[in-house]
Amino acid sequence: MPELPEVETTRRGIAPHVERREIVEVIVRQRSLRVPVPGDLESSLIGQRLGELARRAKYLLLPLGERKLLWHLGMSGSLRIARVGDQPKKHDHVDVVFEGGNILRYHDPRRFGFVDWLAGDVASDVRLSRLGPEPLSPDFDGQRLYRLSRGRRAAVKTFIMDNAVVVGVGNIYATEALFMAGIDPRRAAGRVSLERFERLAVAIKTVLASAIAQGGTTLRDFVSGTGEPGYFAQRLNVYGRGGEPCRHCGLELRQTVLGQRASVFCAICQT
Template sequence: MPELPEVETTRRGIAPHIVGQEITEVVVRERRLRTPVPDDLADSLVGRRVGELGRRAKYLLIPLQSPGQDERTLLWHLGMSGSLRIARVGDLPKKHDHVDVVVEDGSVLRYHDPRRFGFVDWLQGDLHSDTRLRRLGPEPLSPDFTAERLYSMSRGRRLAVKPFLMDNAVVVGVGNIYATEALYLAGIDPRRSAGRISHERYVRLAEAVREVLTAAITQGGTTLRDFVSGTGEPGYFAQRLNVYGRAGQACRRCGDELRLITLGQRASVYCAHCQT
């Protein structure tokens, strides 16, 4: 699944091609996504100009502006296998290219999603009133994400620390890959109860989360299944993964064999020697 760095990479990749452009056409080839594509999507978008792109957790936020009219926002989620790429008018769509947003210079924002677990919707008014965004925790690279928050929210929790870290109410966008990597960098066993981890160790974990996500964004995201950036380039962070996907291989620090377990129905790899 595209995680926060992949979505951020997509935002940065597509923004130069569509920001400031007026939307001239919307083509929907397949409405049956995770939630059906709104029937009025084209009517809501055409004639509006694209503002500065944002991101909240794994949601892409595309402001739509029109003088004298209400402001709207295009909300896009890539689901399990989705990607947004830039094409040109006249480029033939491929199988699973479900939605095109065409702008005035002939660029096409094209949504590709083989498993159709993503969705596109438009919002009017205050974004915080939308149920999908309202209960989200802080962004992991923002000042609001702190060790103090992790420590206070974990008190009394028996839940293992890895699914705790992946809870969007605690912090957004730390999915399976980056939680696995951050816990390794912080030296924390992913099975440990969140409520039994000290403040000092949460300081290291918060730093590790920021370090892992910053590196992944810088390198363009993780090469996972068919993930590509908004310009069609693959991500390269997979070359630097320390533990994710390396079960049975040697730990880069101590040489012990990395172990594979299941936590919260998700595969997790860790080093029993380095993570305690």
């Protein structure tokens, strides 16, 4: 599943090719996505000039005049730049064609993603209104984690993956950040000290910033908006390495399941 760094990488990759350009054609090949493609998408987009792309959590926001499109990549979706004349492949469901010949092409084998109109604004749309702060923003820090965690019995890994606490800390990045901070992912969130949460907040920011800088994590078929693969997977310390030696102490990494997600950790380096 594309996580926050992959979505941010996509935004950065496609933005130079489509921002401030007029839409001249819209082709919808499959309307039955997780949310049905709006019936007025084609008629409403043609003639509009796309503004500056934004991201909120794992959603992309495309401003078009008085309205905004909300685009979610789901489990297997991708937005890539194609050119007029490039033949669509299987599972290429939506094309937005711009003046000059660039195409914003949506590919989604599982069809768990969607494109829909934003309902009102970011603060009022039910899909966005309850989200926590962006992890790389000043609104997110260890103090917030400590305050929200008091009395919580859930594992700290499950806690930081809650989008109401902070957005975009998916399984890969939660696993890596907890290792960097030296915290056992199984520890109850309410039993983590302020000092440790401050260390964890810094680790989350560091891991996500590094992933974005390297173009996201290569999992299955993720590529950026320009078709380049991600490279962060080459630097993973624990995720997907259960049974292998810890890069720091050499102990065999252990694997468990937390919140129905595989969790790998080092019993020595993480306490």
